[in-house]
Amino acid sequence: MTARCQGRNQGNEEHPLLSRKLKFLCGASVIVLAVATLIYSAVRETSAYFLTVEEYAQSADAHAGKQLRLAGRVSDGTVKWDPKTLDLEFLIAPIPAKDAAAHLAADGGEAEPVAAVAAADAAVTMLPVRYNGILPDMFAADRDVIVEGKVEGGVFHAKTLLTTCPSKYESDKYESEAAAEEPAKDDLRAALDSARRTP
């Protein structure tokens, strides 16, 4: 049917092989360039800086009004949630140094002890966060979260609120000798958690 060859395309044989190859190379490079351009422009317009709260605090001015992803901990006693309007407010604080190593490693970077030590003075570096919408299941005081949005007027306006998952998700890294004593609670996870927190 459609695959029948026509006698007429003999004329093509006159073209030197090289120029035909060149044509295809050009065609291919057009596509490669198109993909590269697409990637480049999309990165420019949609990327966000991924910072911890203390990293943000060190260079707050440079990041004002820019799209940010901020990793930190929901400060205890600061959560205000109105189920009528779905408005949420809380203070985001640095993740304490002892947990930071594990978390930062999990979040894709190496733990930076310097930043973690500087974060010891947590009160200075807390940042108010505003969000409107349904709370994620795992959201609670003292949980680690990632918020995405912009800082305007000293307040982080979060478009998305992600909770990083609790210990359940990293259950492979506990020291068995620390858990050797019979745990008081019947919940293994609680025992393992406390074992991890008291090195």
Place this chain on the structure above:
Amino acid sequence: MSEIGRLAIVLGFVVALWGIGASVLGALRRDSRLVDSGKHAAYAFSALTGIAVLALLSLLLNRDFNVEYVASYSSSTLPIWYTISALWGGMKGSLLWWTFILAVCNAVVQLQNRHKNRDQMPWVTATMLVVGAFFLSLLVFITDPFERLPFTPREGSDLNPLLQNYWMTIHPPSLYIGFVSTTVPFAFAIAALATGKLGDTWIRTTRRWALFSWFFLALGNLFGAAWAYVVLGWGGYWAWDPVENAAFMPWLTATAYLHSVMIQEKKDMLKVWNMVLVILTFSLTIFGTFLTRSGVISSVHSFTQSGLGPFFMGFLIAILVISIGLLVFRLPLLKSRNELESVFSREAAFLLNNLILVGIAFTVFWGTIFPVISEWVRGVKITVGPPFFNRVNAPLGIALVFLMGVGPVIAWRKATAQSLWRSFAVPAGTGLFAGALSFVLGVRNFYAVLAISVASFALATVWIEFWRGMRVRQAMMGEQPWTALSRLIGKNRRRYGGYIVHVGIVMIFMGIVASSVFKLELQRSMKVGDAATLGGYTVRYDGIEFENDDHVERTYARVSVWDGEGPNAVQIGEVLPEKRFYKKPKQPTTEVSIWSTLGADLYVVLGSYDPESQLAVFQVFVNPLISWMWIGGLVLTIGTGVCMWPSYAERTATVSARAPAGSRPA
């Protein structure tokens, strides 16, 4: 039982090492006894990993909480079905499960080739055992699934509630089958490179395996999307999370391979490219495992992070160095005799499709590792999210569907203006008409109009192929329409099965387009009796119910669904969105409730319930055409089945090969 399991994996590891050594030595010295020994080692490897899986399963079913894995991923109240699925619910178990599937694939390959491919088989055996030994070495030396605790907890901490879902019981196995079976084409490719027998043999031998792993990758991705859709409760099914991307990339390169391999079969071209795609697909499965296991890139639902990253990285580098080294070594043998003749040819269309598929795979790869790269290069971590992936992949996806309409019908070698007109006048007209119609009916999104247009174009070409083929048979053989259709498909399974798969893909494509462009969303805080309208539906909050048992505490809302708005609305059903609290891990979860029709899904989430104010917060989505994604998956399955089913010639060939042994006529 844990001792048996432990013994099995240790022995399995030793046997695998022996099998690798015997196979390679046997191949080099042409010693058939050593080669046979390697083959037997492959069978023994399968048996031993099978025993290990059974041992872990019996520990789980016996609820032996002294075993760390059992205590971490199950509990005494976990239903039996999920207890079985806990086998792959944690990292150690999933590594064991992975090794087991690989061992089964290996045994099947050995059986299939017991009288064939004598020169290549030792290399195939060795390659598959190297991969198997790598995975088993992690279990033997680093993370032992049979590890016992120094004390016995009275209760396990339970399987993650998010994994206690039916999609999650079938999603990982299918994805793993897809991941692992890419090893088979890879092993044959390595064998072809090692032996220098680079003809069509390895491609013909692994044709079904490539399709098989492609299919399970597709299913795995779809099941994963379905799981995210019903479990995660944000109204979508795909978030471009690294874990999702890890599963998506090998599917893309496998798709590219399935197409470009046809060019090699028909025209003896693209030999190097096909090798590259096979190596790439396999490497991407290892890379995917590396991503999900290493925690190099943060992922909201990567459920395991461990110190295994460096091992996977090392293994990945070893694979790439060895296979690319072999490829470069054999380059002179991979020269093609043919050249592309015209941009308007099927070869060119397939090549273009390959470039776009690999382009998509690359953008996904780039977006996934972007945070790491930006941190290396600029010292700041920059992430890209779903907007990036959507922006880049929307035009590429549309171009791909367009080529899907072009590829099957454009002429080989060089299409003339005449043949182009004959093949494409009707489909192009259909596409333009559909696009225009959608515009007239009020679709104003540029991408949506374009997508509707190319999807109609692609469907029309497939329709015409079936129609013309059927008419030809009717005219020439005098067959009835249905007989003609079924024989048309039966005589040419690969081609028409492929078309059916294309129809499935177009359905999935339209589901994705409609549900991303025309999605509607609403959040509302309601008291009993309150109603809200969205996209022609009305939902009314009718009341709240509580249930409680040992395993889980449930709070669910009764919400009636009405068609239409205001006083004319007609009640069509009820949904029961739910909040759960799983008691063992002390974890709340959200269970969405979906009113699903072919036109749209009404997706209702109970965000929270406050007993004091009796306010319930609801989130409601209207997701158009999303059902077509799942229907498309079904069509894709049927199409793959048609492709895979042995042809008449193959069936008779196997029968006659067996015949002499049993049924010799007297």
